[in-house]
Amino acid sequence: YETLWAHELSHHWWGDLATCTTAEDMWLNEGWAVFSEHLFTEWVYGKSKYRDVVRENFLNVLENTHVSEGGYQAVSGVPHDLTYGTHVYNKGAVVAHNLRGYLRDSLFNLGIKTALANTQFDDWSSADLRDKMNAATGKDLSDFFDDWVFSPGFTHFSVDSSAALPGPDSAFFYKIFVKQKLRGAPHFYQNVPLEFTFVNDQWERIDRTAVVSGGNSEVLVDVPSSFNPRFIWINTNLNLTIARAEKELVLKTPGNKNFAPAKMTMNITALPDSTLIRVEHHYVMPDTAGTANPNGYKLTHRYWTIDADLPAGFDGSAGIFYDGKGMLDQLDTELFEQTGASEDSIVLLYRPAPGLPWTEYPAYFHNKLTSPS
Numbered sequence: 001y002e003t004l005w006a007h008e009l010s011h012h013w014w015g016d017l018a019t020c021t022t023a024e025d026m027w028l029n030e031g032w033a034v035f036s037e038h039l040f041t042e043w044v045y046g047k048s049k050y051r052d053v054v055r056e057n058f059l060n061v062l063e064n065t066h067v068s069e070g071g072y073q074a075v076s077g078v079p080h081d082l083t084y085g086t087h088v089y090n091k092g093a094v095v096a097h098n099l100r101g102y103l104r105d106s107l108f109n110l111g112i113k114t115a116l117a118n119t120q121f122d123d124w125s126s127a128d129l130r131d132k133m134n135a136a137t138g139k140d141l142s143d144f145f146d147d148w149v150f151s152p153g154f155t156h157f158s159v160d161s162s163a164a165l166p167g168p169d170s171a172f173f174y175k176i177f178v179k180q181k182l183r184g185a186p187h188f189y190q191n192v193p194l195e196f197t198f199v200n201d202q203w204e205r206i207d208r209t210a211v212v213s214g215g216n217s218e219v220l221v222d223v224p225s226s227f228n229p230r231f232i233w234i235n236t237n238l239n240l241t242i243a244r245a246e247k248e249l250v251l252k253t254p255g256n257k258n259f260a261p262a263k264m265t266m267n268i269t270a271l272p273d274s275t276l277i278r279v280e281h282h283y284v285m286p287d288t289a290g291t292a293n294p295n296g297y298k299l300t301h302r303y304w305t306i307d308a309d310l311p312a313g314f315d316g317s318a319g320i321f322y323d324g325k326g327m328l329d330q331l332d333t334e335l336f337e338q339t340g341a342s343e344d345s346i347v348l349l350y351r352p353a354p355g356l357p358w359t360e361y362p363a364y365f366h367n368k369l370t371s372p373s
Contacts, residue, residue, distance in 0.1 A: 002044075003037040010036030018119040023083045025126050027075040030084070031092015038093060051238045054097050058241040059261055061091045062154060062183070062283060067330050072152035072184030076126040094241050095148045101239035102144050102193055103137060111136040126150070143190040153185025156243035156284045157194055157212065158305075159232050160354050171222045174198075176210075176232065178217040179354075181284040183243045183301075188214045196221060197236040198229035203250075203276055203309070207237065231307050233278065243283040251275050254316075263320060264304060270315035277308040283331070287354065294357050297349060300335035322346070324373065341373040 014032040034057070042050030065086040066072045073079075073087040075095050082088065100108045114136035115129060124132070130145045147155070160177040167173040176196065180188050190213040198206045206227060210219035223229060235242055247259040254268045262279040286292070286303040293299070304320065322332045324343050339345060343366075350361040 003040060006037050006040035007033045013116055017116055017121060019123050021123040021125045023080060024077045026083050026088045027092030030089045031075060032096050034089050034093035035096035055238060057090055058094050059245055061094055062243060065091060066184060074150055074152045076149050098148055098240050107137045147189040151186055154183045154243045155185060155189045156181040157234055159234060162232055167222060170225045172225045173220050173222055176219050178212050180215050183283050195235055195237060195239055197233045198223050199231040200227050200229050244280055246280045248278040265319045266316055268316040270313055272313040273311035275310055280305045291357050297358060298338040300332050302331055343368050343372050
């Protein structure tokens with residue numbers, strides 16, 4: 001019960017020292033109390049455990065909350081019948097974590113302490129919290145509150161392409177083209193501090209942060225010329241929650257490997273040397289514009305990406321699952337609304353990189369279990 005203790009004790013701040021002006025802003029009490037559970041976990045068990053509970057909470061919200069509560073809701077302005085619902089508690093904690101990610105720890109701590117100190121046994125609204133945080137940190141958080149607090153849904157980012165440009169002082173500039181997609185949100189997010197992780201052949205890493213906005217962004221970041229990155233990944237340290245689940249493993253032995261929560265399993269049958277594999281499960285529809293879908297396939301609202309440093313002689317198979325009845329995780333509901341109940345026409349599509357067309361994967365087994373519908 002330790003996180004329950006942390007939750008209830010945190011109400012000395014979130015609910016007593018400062019309480020929401022109206023029930024529609026109950027996330028200011030309960031969402032921050034759930035976030036305090038996460039902070040307790042970090043303080044006692046470390047940053048890795050903190051990320052684990054943040055990720056688990058977020059993925060539960062992303063997959064289930066809009067299903068159980070009648071659609072995507074903003075944390076501010078919730079209907080009265082959802083005052084003590086999952087949007088308030090669990091998505092509220094997601095928003096608090098992301099505010100920490102936007103500001104990073106020093107400014108976040110300063111802003112929260114100052115805001116609470118200036119609201120001694122008083123009430124406040126979400127707009128009040130925004131204004132107090134603006135004043136305390138010197139940062140304009142209007143876009144954050146518009147995107148995360150006053151609007152429903154979630155954002156998603158991916159690297160569309162990148163190019164290395166020579167720079168001064170033994171550095172390279174990497175021009176990165178970033179694509180934003182939405183899940184249940186009414187507009188593209190603005191001024192998001194997005195972290196990029198560069199990984200070289202020795203699996204060493206360098207992190208850089210740049211601000212992105214809108215459906216398409218172009219950023220320029222510097223990397224030492226000697227580093228020679230092989231992969232560029234987004235948000236690997238979970239400073240923000242985006243509509244994606246991921247799992248990264250260094251494999252040294254063959255066998256069955258579980259890439260949960262990225263919703264993939266692998267059976268490695270030949271592994272001559274160790275390998276790094278990263279699987280990402282994206283909760284948005286993949287690209288369909290331009291040359292991406294020349295065959296006019298109807299696409300589900302999710303896709304996977306796999307990055308791997310595979311040794312010669314590697315062999316294995318992977319398994320992914322879909323739900324034709326829309327009763328488990330709801331993730332394929334949109335697909336079967338397009339196609340009807342029959343699963344006979346389902347195909348597995350693949351492309352080696354963004355900008356290339358989706359084509360049917362050359363070798364896969366489609367298991368319909370006991371029913372074609």
